[in-house]
Amino acid sequence: xxxxxxxxxxxxxxxxxxxxxxxxxxGREFNELYDIxxxxxxxxxxxxxxxxLGNPVPRIAESRGVILNAVGLQNPGVEYFLKKDLExxxxxxxxxxxxxxxxxxxDYKNICKKLDGKxxxxxxxxxxxxxxxxxxxxxxxxxxxxxxxxxxxxxLKRTPLMVKLSPNVExxxxxxxxxxxxxxxCVSLINTLTGMAIDIERRxxxxxxxxxxxxGAGVKPxxxxxxxxxxxxxxxxxxxxxxxxxxxxxxxxxxxxxxAVQVGTANFTDPLVCPKIIEGLNAWCDRHxxxxxxxxxxxxxxxxx
Amino acid sequence: MKDYLATIVKNEQIAENIYEITFDVGEExxxxxxxxGEISVGGTHLxxxxxxxxxxxxxxxxYCYQLKGAGTRExxxxxAGTRLNVLMPLGNGFFVEENEPKIALVAGGVGIFPxxxxxxxxxxxxxxxxxxxFRNKGAVCGLDEFKKADKFVAVTDDGSFGEKMNxxxxxxxxxxxxxxxxxxxACGPTPMLRALKKVVEEENLNCYVxxxxxxxxxxxxxxxxxxxxxxxxxxxxxxDGPVFNALDVVL
Numbered sequence: 001x002x003x004x005x006x007x008x009x010x011x012x013x014x015x016x017x018x019x020x021x022x023x024x025x026x027g028r029e030f031n032e033l034y035d036i037x038x039x040x041x042x043x044x045x046x047x048x049x050x051x052x053l054g055n056p057v058p059r060i061a062e063s064r065g066v067i068l069n070a071v072g073l074q075n076p077g078v079e080y081f082l083k084k085d086l087e088x089x090x091x092x093x094x095x096x097x098x099x100x101x102x103x104x105x106x107d108y109k110n111i112c113k114k115l116d117g118k119x120x121x122x123x124x125x126x127x128x129x130x131x132x133x134x135x136x137x138x139x140x141x142x143x144x145x146x147x148x149x150x151x152x153x154x155x156l157k158r159t160p161l162m163v164k165l166s167p168n169v170e171x172x173x174x175x176x177x178x179x180x181x182x183x184x185x186c187v188s189l190i191n192t193l194t195g196m197a198i199d200i201e202r203r204x205x206x207x208x209x210x211x212x213x214x215x216g217a218g219v220k221p222x223x224x225x226x227x228x229x230x231x232x233x234x235x236x237x238x239x240x241x242x243x244x245x246x247x248x249x250x251x252x253x254x255x256x257x258x259x260a261v262q263v264g265t266a267n268f269t270d271p272l273v274c275p276k277i278i279e280g281l282n283a284w285c286d287r288h289x290x291x292x293x294x295x296x297x298x299x300x301x302x303x304x305x
Numbered sequence: 306m307k308d309y310l311a312t313i314v315k316n317e318q319i320a321e322n323i324y325e326i327t328f329d330v331g332e333e334x335x336x337x338x339x340x341x342g343e344i345s346v347g348g349t350h351l352x353x354x355x356x357x358x359x360x361x362x363x364x365x366x367x368y369c370y371q372l373k374g375a376g377t378r379e380x381x382x383x384x385a386g387t388r389l390n391v392l393m394p395l396g397n398g399f400f401v402e403e404n405e406p407k408i409a410l411v412a413g414g415v416g417i418f419p420x421x422x423x424x425x426x427x428x429x430x431x432x433x434x435x436x437x438x439f440r441n442k443g444a445v446c447g448l449d450e451f452k453k454a455d456k457f458v459a460v461t462d463d464g465s466f467g468e469k470m471n472x473x474x475x476x477x478x479x480x481x482x483x484x485x486x487x488x489x490x491a492c493g494p495t496p497m498l499r500a501l502k503k504v505v506e507e508e509n510l511n512c513y514v515x516x517x518x519x520x521x522x523x524x525x526x527x528x529x530x531x532x533x534x535x536x537x538x539x540x541x542x543x544x545d546g547p548v549f550n551a552l553d554v555v556l
Contacts, residue, residue: 074528
């Protein structure tokens with residue numbers, strides 16, 4: 001039995017597997033299939049100050065090895081989450097990471113204030129590609145990444161802040177550094193890549209929003225590369241995600257520099273994938289004589305060096 | 306609800322572009338009429354295919370699907386003995402009250418398959434009239450099942466089988482003849498359901514419709530497959546539905 005626990009900027013996770021925002025709701029539905037208390041953490045559906053209805057349907061499409069989605073941040077609002085879901089989610093024993101989005105700098109600060117001291121961590125969504133008001137405007141340039149991080153951080157006295165980075169930018173490493181300067185306690189990446197899938201019979205995009213965020217197994221090499229680049233650029237911990245479907249995928253991210261990982265799209269392919277990954281990590285560590293999984297972080301050796 | 310590693314027993318074409326697939330799921334399952342499963346096609350297909358459950362006989366669960374895209378085309382190539390993950394049963398399903406002895410079933414296209422599950426659950430227990438529409442003669446299937454109804458009318462869009470009309474028109478014609486049901490259960494293309502909703506509103510009939518939408522998780526977590534409710538809110542087709550009171554949804 002390897003020790004799978006990791007310390008993510010002061011938050012003790014029982015293992016490095018976190019479910020990614022938007023694929024897992026607030027955990028209740030998946031808890032009908034398995035005890036979600038086995039998870040290292042749950043990153044909630046993106047929360048906003050007010051409830052949002054989201055985008056028109058269809059909101060999802062498939063392309064070989066990937067999916068596209070444009071849900072548009074449908075959520076019941078942060079107050080509803082605090083009243084109806086938080087206590088239950090905490091009672092499962094998993095770490096609760098509240099994913100938040102906003103339209104303005106003040107939105108980010110105010111929503112963080114509401115969550116401060118109540119959740120284990122806040123994940124800042126400054127990179128939702130599917131809504132104009134989803135913070136994407138903040139997530140592109142380093143200057144605004146730093147500014148929005150600083151605002152959010154000013155609303156958090158007790159709860160650490162994770163900033164989720166967009167891959168649809170000039171330099172994700174530069175944006176990670178900007179988040180670090182703004183006071184981020186850790187960063188997570190990658191959010192989805194903007195894409196399009198076309199219904200050729202109708203000559204229209206499948207997704208009502210026309211474009212959607214691409215995720216799933218096919219994006220993994222891009223995500224691993226970006227996690228490596230970001231891990232080289234910052235001193236704060238990195239949480240890696242993008243196309244993880246098994247323990248071996250997760251280990252790639254850890255070696256590239258991630259302290260923990262998030263699993264998103266794979267929950268749709270196999271709703272039991274996260275417990276399987278956790279078991280697989282344990283088995284892999286045992287086979288390789290690894291006592292603490294945290295030993296793997298950043299152990300990648302580049303060829304020719 | 307459970308993720309079954311299910312073995313294909315039979316997978317064959319039953320009409321133009323329509324396949325019937327039967328799985329052995331290894332144990333007896335309790336399924337309500339109108340519930341569905343999420344079939345994992347595997348390979349590069351990351352999303353499962355949400356398909357209505359048509360028949361259940363002990364360990365055997367039968368689904369019918371239309372060839373629509375790469376996933377269903379791949380599914381059609383799979384033979385007996387192939388094992389696939391099937392998450393089921395999902396969704397709320399149809400429910401007929403004790404005080405509703407007369408049921409009208411209105412179905413169009415692939416919408417007939419969840420309606421067949423209703424027929425199988427309530428045949429002999431309720432007085433059932435079924436109105437079923439197909440595109441043309443080549444698309445006609447499931448007749449053996451519909452013959453279990455007390456009354457059965459099949460029509461086609463082009464008149465190549467039965468009368469040239471759609472299932473809603475067939476239902477309305479019978480309604481005008483005085484065959485008035487206690488509840489109408491329907492599934493089919495949205496324009497068909499929209500036309501039916503107009504009829505049931507005018508006639509003040511109780512009506513439930515089963516909706517279809519592109520899905521993500523199938524469990525209600527990802528809020529991908531929503532439909533708009535008349536109260537201004539969204540409902541999840543996979544979890545709150547797929548069956549809704551026709552008056553509650555915007556069609």
